[in-house]
Amino acid sequence: MSESILKKLEKTREKMIRSGIENGFSNVETIRLSKKLDQLLNTYQLQNVNDMNEYSINIDLIKQ
Incomplete structure (x- = not known):
């Protein structure tokens, strides 16, 4: 699941930067x-x- 979140993070970040450059940050x-x-x-x-x-x-359980 974290891989798909990482992919979404990267895509969204790229879109946000592109939008900021093209349309302004506000x-x-x-x-x-x-x-x-x-x-x-x-x-x-x-x-x-x-x-x-x-x-x-899990580590605590192993130590017991």
Whole structure:
């Protein structure tokens, strides 16, 4: 799942930069893409935190 999120992150980032250059950074489309990028970043970070917590729990179980 994180690979597809990474691909979406990269595509959205590229679109946002292109929109910013072509339309300006305060353009409605650029701002929309920026918000979408923020949401994807939050999703990615939450997923990684959950993965790390799961990893930590598994390590604790092994130590017991």
